[in-house]
Amino acid sequence: MNTSTNTAGDAAIAGTDTANATPAFSPLYQQIKGLILQSLQGGEWRPGEAIPSEMELAARYRVSQGTVRKAIDELAADNLLIRRQGKGTFVATHAEHHVQYRFLKLVPDNGDSQSEGPAQREIVECKRLRASADIARALGLRTGDSVLQVRRVLSFANRPTILEDLWLPGTPFKGLTAERLTQYHGPMYALFETEFDVRMVRAEEHIRAVLPDEAQMKLLGVAAGTPLLSVERIAYTYNDMPMELRRGLYLTDTHHYRNELS
């Protein structure tokens, strides 16, 4: 294989040959990573499926196995792919994940999230409306664009614990209804994958302590003055494209938000 500076054979993106101040050098494996990412976005391999073996990909991209490996390593580190020794490399999915909710960091105080069983879910509302300025900004839309708003309550052991409002861009989620949300069993992000081809890849949360208003008090069944965790999440698909804004209120008397630092 040609190893001259900044090329990757036929398949990869050639670098700049001219003497730039910043040659924008990008290693081969990064270019391969980009190509694999494109295939993931394009839907060539679907969530849960196996991607071609390292040897096959090496042949396809005219690159050594080691270079493909390093590309896949990074994608696996980003939770976009999952490696399983002896079986293959698979496209990550929010379904069939042994942890029910990959992005939910609220856990019961006695660390045993198994014993409390799955959450009970109730869709309170699901309507289509025009995006306000802040919703639009968060989702990368224009004010007035069509968005879907969903309000739901999650209960653990029959105790309402989470009240969530979420906003989705109208176009990619055309056809999403309260019925569909109610019928579906499993993580909401799994439904997004199978029904709308939207894969949530990463998210960012902003957390505050707040007091509930009247409506929120009623839905969560708490008294005025009960402090709640306000969790605002923006979830992204590939290419850092925002695809969901979520505003959650968490009751933290029997649960807590758990975070690891390193």
Added chain:
Amino acid sequence: MNTSTNTAGDAAIAGTDTANATPAFSPLYQQIKGLILQSLQGGEWRPGEAIPSEMELAARYRVSQGTVRKAIDELAADNLLIRRQGKGTFVATHAEHHVQYRFLKLVPDNGDSQSEGPAQREIVECKRLRASADIARALGLRTGDSVLQVRRVLSFANRPTILEDLWLPGTPFKGLTAERLTQYHGPMYALFETEFDVRMVRAEEHIRAVLPDEAQMKLLGVAAGTPLLSVERIAYTYNDMPMELRRGLYLTDTHHYRNELS
């Protein structure tokens, strides 16, 4: 180099040769990683210093450069080492880190943590006492063991924002005083490194929404009924040994706790 199952030459730990049900296979690079970790714990290389080059380590452990590389890669991913191309690999430190507080996730609402400048710090209290049952359990001590308790307030733009109580095991932190804490400029964990040979490597936080009591209201200058973020942190040194319990109250009207999910 001998590549027979589960050996790593002279330096590494030999595996089990007998036909066990679980042969406890551990790859060479993992064993090398363990050896490097031992040297880090033992203080052979101090925080901020460079460790030997990959070639030197390869020679020392009788292993190829690639194997050392993979070991260092994982340690760097765990934030224990920092690679700098052309210069060397360095022991991570809480000092000289361009981000002032590596473990503090509270940021101003206008993302610009530069403009507000460094935090003002005030040590309210620093005393030695006997560990209560819950403090002892969190720190892996016995009830009644000597612990150091520190209470301090952090202010941003002259506004009290964080009230923290922290408990440290008495023995490793012998000689820590309020004066020392007040004089020192820089992250507290950096002082722990240089003065007490304690390196905080990772931490776990449990977050809740709470209301302040009388004393807390006074120290933070907030009214009764103001919701606050309660952040309980346990920080660990090497070997998952707990070395600090910290209970913080964060004011979240101008700041928020920021978290990335993936």
Added chain:
DNA sequence: CAGTGGTCTAGACCACTGG
């Protein structure tokens, strides 16, 4: 048993840093 990912090696060369 074949096929997959995982480990390990040896060697070449590249990009970056500092004297």
Added chain:
DNA sequence: CAGTGGTCTAGACCACTGC
């Protein structure tokens, strides 16, 4: 310029999975 980490290759072998 020498020394460091970073990339890439080709090939061998190991551990795990499923038929």
